[in-house]
Amino acid sequence: MITVKVFTFNPVQENTCLLYNESGDCCIIDPGCYFPEEKQELADFIEKQGLRPNLLLNTHCHFDHVFGNKFVFETWGLVPHIHQLEQPVLDRAGEAAKRWQLPFDNYQGAVKYLDEETGLEWAGEKFQVLHVPGHSPGSLAFYHENQGFVIGGDVLFRGSIGRTDLPGGDYDTLEKSIREKMYALPAATKVYPGHGLPTTIDVEARSNPFVKR
Numbered sequence: 485m486i487t488v489k490v491f492t493f494n495p496v497q498e499n500t501c502l503l504y505n506e507s508g509d510c511c512i513i514d515p516g517c518y519f520p521e522e523k524q525e526l527a528d529f530i531e532k533q534g535l536r537p538n539l540l541l542n543t544h545c546h547f548d549h550v551f552g553n554k555f556v557f558e559t560w561g562l563v564p565h566i567h568q569l570e571q572p573v574l575d576r577a578g579e580a581a582k583r584w585q586l587p588f589d590n591y592q593g594a595v596k597y598l599d600e601e602t603g604l605e606w607a608g609e610k611f612q613v614l615h616v617p618g619h620s621p622g623s624l625a626f627y628h629e630n631q632g633f634v635i636g637g638d639v640l641f642r643g644s645i646g647r648t649d650l651p652g653g654d655y656d657t658l659e660k661s662i663r664e665k666m667y668a669l670p671a672a673t674k675v676y677p678g679h680g681l682p683t684t685i686d687v688e689a690r691s692n693p694f695v696k697r
Contacts, residue, residue: 486609486631488676491526494518495586496548499678500526501635502535509607510535512562513626513635514543514678515552518588523555539606541598542566543637543678544620545574546650547581553591565604567615567622568597573652598624614665618658619646625666633674634685640666640675642683645694662695 489502498516510530517523530537540562542550553564566574578590598604604611604626614625616639623646627634638646640662648655666675671686689697 486628488633488635489529490676490682491517491522491529493522494548494551496584497679498548498551499676499680500552501676502526502529503606503635504533504535505607505609507607508534508536510537511539511541511606512537512556512560513541514549514637515540515556516548516550517552517555518586523552526552527559537562540564541604541624541626541635542570542574543625543635544623545570545577546620546638547577547584547586547588547590549637549678550574550577550591551581551586551588554589557591557593563594563596564591565596565598567599567624569617569622570620571595571622573620573622616658616661616665618648618654618656618661620650621652623661627669627673632670632672633676634666634669635676636666636678638678640683640688640692640695641677641679642675642681642688643692644680645692646678659695663697667695667697 491500493516501513503511537560612627625636673685
């Protein structure tokens with residue numbers, strides 16, 4: 485049984501997700517911890533729960549989702565798993581953050597690439613990897629069929645969708661990703677977005693004002 489714990493970090497109010505099981509395996513997705521107290525909050529929770537972080541995933545590499553990559557690497561030795569198309573986005577994240585007056589020490593080490601063909605298995609659990617570009621070229625979503633949830637990044641929000649005015653963004657591409665990949669998931673699937681509150685595929689497919697089924 486996987487538990488999903490969501491932290492909301494940094495001035496952009498990004499959702500960092502922890503997945504963990506009864507055995508203490510822990511997967512960190514989109515560590516957005518920016519301030520020292522946010523990094524401490526993440527570390528304290530992991531320690532108090534007796535968890536062993538053993539996987540780091542990035543749905544995409546906009547700066548608010550990778551603020552904590554270097555901290556996670558230095559603390560638990562985990563390298564980011566990303567889509568190959570996100571490598572340039574990760575490389576430019578430090579420069580982009582400066583334009584938002586949010587300077588940070590960007591992770592610059594090795595990464596591992598994921599795509600739909602490679603899939604993802606963690607702690608004996610299989611996830612479907614969805615390539616859902618439009619917000620960012622290499623945006624990924626991680627769908628766990630057995631428990632009916634998807635970690636969606638900045639693709640589909642509660643009553644909204646990801647912005648497409650950033651470099652590499654495109655509305656038509658994002659709309660296609662949502663219709664063909666996200667809305668193809670079972671209606672009851674719970675969506676954990678990169679910002680804001682969770683939602684479900686059914687609610688968004690029926691009522692999202694930007695992309696309806």
